[in-house]
Amino acid sequence: MSLAKRIIPCLDVDNGRVVKGVKFVDIRDAGDPVEIARRYDREGADEITFLDITATHDNRDTIVHVVEQVASEVFIPLTVGGGIRTLEDIRRMLNAGADKVGINSAAVFNPDFVREAAERFGSQCIVVAIDAKKVSQPGEENRWEIFTHGGRKPTGIDAIAWAKKMVDYGAGEILLTSMDRDGTREGFDLPLTRAVSEAVTVPVIASGGVGNLDHLADGIIEGKADAVLAASIFHFAEYTIEQAKQRMASRGVEVRL
Amino acid sequence: MSSVAVIDYGMGNLHSIVKALQHAAPEVDVVCVSDADTILGADRVVFPGVGAIRDCMWALNQSGLSGVIQQVAKSKPLLGICLGMQALLTNSEENNGIQCLDVFAGHVVHFPEALTGSDGNSLKIPHMGWNQVHQLQQHPLWNNIPQDSRFYFVHSYYAQPDDAAVIAATAQYPDAFTCALAQDNIFAVQFHPEKSQAVGLQLLKNFLYWDGQV
Numbered sequence: 001m002s003l004a005k006r007i008i009p010c011l012d013v014d015n016g017r018v019v020k021g022v023k024f025v026d027i028r029d030a031g032d033p034v035e036i037a038r039r040y041d042r043e044g045a046d047e048i049t050f051l052d053i054t055a056t057h058d059n060r061d062t063i064v065h066v067v068e069q070v071a072s073e074v075f076i077p078l079t080v081g082g083g084i085r086t087l088e089d090i091r092r093m094l095n096a097g098a099d100k101v102g103i104n105s106a107a108v109f110n111p112d113f114v115r116e117a118a119e120r121f122g123s124q125c126i127v128v129a130i131d132a133k134k135v136s137q138p139g140e141e142n143r144w145e146i147f148t149h150g151g152r153k154p155t156g157i158d159a160i161a162w163a164k165k166m167v168d169y170g171a172g173e174i175l176l177t178s179m180d181r182d183g184t185r186e187g188f189d190l191p192l193t194r195a196v197s198e199a200v201t202v203p204v205i206a207s208g209g210v211g212n213l214d215h216l217a218d219g220i221i222e223g224k225a226d227a228v229l230a231a232s233i234f235h236f237a238e239y240t241i242e243q244a245k246q247r248m249a250s251r252g253v254e255v256r257l
Numbered sequence: 258m259s260s261v262a263v264i265d266y267g268m269g270n271l272h273s274i275v276k277a278l279q280h281a282a283p284e285v286d287v288v289c290v291s292d293a294d295t296i297l298g299a300d301r302v303v304f305p306g307v308g309a310i311r312d313c314m315w316a317l318n319q320s321g322l323s324g325v326i327q328q329v330a331k332s333k334p335l336l337g338i339c340l341g342m343q344a345l346l347t348n349s350e351e352n353n354g355i356q357c358l359d360v361f362a363g364h365v366v367h368f369p370e371a372l373t374g375s376d377g378n379s380l381k382i383p384h385m386g387w388n389q390v391h392q393l394q395q396h397p398l399w400n401n402i403p404q405d406s407r408f409y410f411v412h413s414y415y416a417q418p419d420d421a422a423v424i425a426a427t428a429q430y431p432d433a434f435t436c437a438l439a440q441d442n443i444f445a446v447q448f449h450p451e452k453s454q455a456v457g458l459q460l461l462k463n464f465l466y467w468d469g470q471v
Contacts, residue, residue, distance in 0.1 A: 002374065002429045004387045004407060041454070046387055072276050077409060077452050094270040099452065122308035124383060124411045172383060172411075203381045226381055256387040256407045 004256040005220045006046035006227035007244050008079075008205060009234045011036060014053050016062035020232045030235040034069045040234065041074045043241035046256060048074065049102070049175075049229060052082030064096045071097020081129055081175070090117055094125065102175055104129040105148045108155055111169055118170025127205075128171040132159035132192055133179040142191050151179035163196045163204075174200060175229065178208040185211025185232075193223030205229050213239055213247040220253050260286040261465060262299035264326070264341075266306075266316045267291075274305050274338070277451035281461040293325045301465065302329045306340030310365070310414075311352035313340050323358060330360045330443055334469040337445035339412060342438065345445055346416050361438055361445075363418035374431050385411045388428045390436055390448065396425055396471060398444050398463045406456040408448035410436070415447055442469035 011018045011033050018030040030036070037048050048070070052063040060083060067080055080093045081102025090101050107114050107128050118126045131151055136143040144159035163174050176196050178189035188206045197204040203226035206219035210230035219228040233239050245255040261278060263271055271289050278287045288295060296302055304326060306313050317323040329335050330345070337345050349355050349365035357365070372380035387407040392399050415434045418424060425444065426437035436447040444464065450457035 002388060002431060003380075003384065003410075006386050071272060073280070075273070075277050075280070075452060075457060076454050077411075095272060097270075097272045097276070099273065124307060124385075173385065198379075201379075201382055203383070203385050224378060226386070 002254065004046070004254050005225075005248065006205075007216065007241055007248070007255070008047045008049050008227055008229045009040045009045050009241065010049040010051055010207070010229050010231045011235075012051045012053050012231060013063055013066060013082075015059050016066060018235065019053070020235055033066045036235065037070045037074050040241055041076060044245060044256065045076065045241045046227070047077040047079060049079040049081065051102070052080065054083070064092060067093065067096040067098050079127055081127070085113075087117060087120055090121055090125075094121065100125045100127050100173070102127045102129040104131065107166060108146060108148055108157070111165065114166055114169040114171060118172070123170045123172035126171055127173045127175050128163075128166040129175040129177065130159060130163060130166070130196075131177050131179050134189070134192070142195070144192050144195075147179050151182070159192070160195055160199050163200050167200045167202050171202060173203045173205065175205045175207060176225075181209025182207075184209050187211060187215040188219045188223055188225075188228075190218060190223045193219060193225050197224040197226070203227060213244050214251075216244055217248045217251040217253055220248065221251065258284065258286050259300045259465070260288060261301040261303060262296045263287065263289045263303045263305060264296060264322060265289050265291045266313070266320055266322050268306050268308050268313050268316055268340070271305060274303060274451045277458060278303070278461055278465065281458045282465040285465050291320060291322070293321065296322075296325055297328065299333075301334040301467070302326075302336070303464075304335060304337045304341035304344070306338065306344060308340060309352055310340065310343060310349045310355045310357070313344055314355050314357060317344070317358075327358055327360065330358075333442060334464065334467050335443045336464045337443070338451070339447060339449060342445035342447055343414060343416055345438070345443070346418070349414060351414050360443065361416070361418050361423060361440065362420065363416060365414050365416050367414050368430065368434075372431060380431060383411055383413045384430050387453075388430065388448075390426045390428055391433075392426050394425055394439065396439050396444070397467050398425075398439070398460055400463050401459050402456050402463075408446075408450065408453040408457060410448045412447055416445075439471070441471065
């Protein structure tokens, strides 16, 4: 009887539509974000994350409207990531009804931005998103580095050290995505998830690679994550959130049913 | 039409709580205000808050709202949420010690470092997510909310009231801590009813129909 592990469906939003890219190419349309968010709420999602992947600056207002609409009828925590670069970006999202924002590239280019954001708005609403890729060779000790630009650009920064630094700077939560696994449906990178989760004091959300319900439970049990995030397995109604929770419960994970 | 004032003292976004109150009871007039007369003129008052206690108390003291809240606490139904609950205690150990509103005698303390859960894994701070709320007393605000329902929490500090009789509920992390306080016309919760889906909306609805009597 204690804190439940969370299941967080993620909606990749491009110009106001939910899409799912496989390794960021081959983007498929999955529908209207407000409608999908409503469905996830009914099915028992513990939180919802929106990732704005709209490329052009002009269309960035669309995500604000999506969040406003969802926040008016869905009463669970909402996180918005993608393109958060300034304190003003954060303020706009919080005012629209988001509870947390995800900071990704901007943290890499300017770590002090995370500190300023946490001081201004509180650590509870600052999620630092980390895109990591394995760089060690087979036979070597595991090592992962931070990548930016959708996993294309290496930074040379060690993922574990970076996660710890971001917590020192005020991150209230870490959203950890394996760029090796994202879109593959092969399951989370469990050694990566576990290494980061054991290295930091704040909750870690595992992301990237979920292809079936056991992958979600694995992320909690073997990856030691506090929450699991998935997109495509829920969008196309392959599985419902409720089924995911039943499976996790059957494997001994405490969930909110 | 009854009215509820949500106190706006510049700490964080009040969009969620306002929307949730409107959703819970569409017939109630919800206003988001910082002006003392409107707050004192409302039928009920919600005192929300996120962030650090130093900034919260500074804003309340600067604006004169400290006194307004203490007045409300003596006269009409008041609901404190999260930092709005913590600010009702005597003081908080956050930010090297901050004097608070002293509506409830007691202190606000940090979760101990290096907590370990029942599965042997270390427990993360902040305490974030859906935890079970164990009701310790009958109260109109618990109407139609099943015992041990899960509510959404996000916090690193919690209230320790001097008088155990005011504890309305506890949660476990890993030990029991106070997550709701009740005394006369005042109710205060550490969790976020506005983010706790159906049970949260029910609690808000209960508050919006509460006459302040226990």
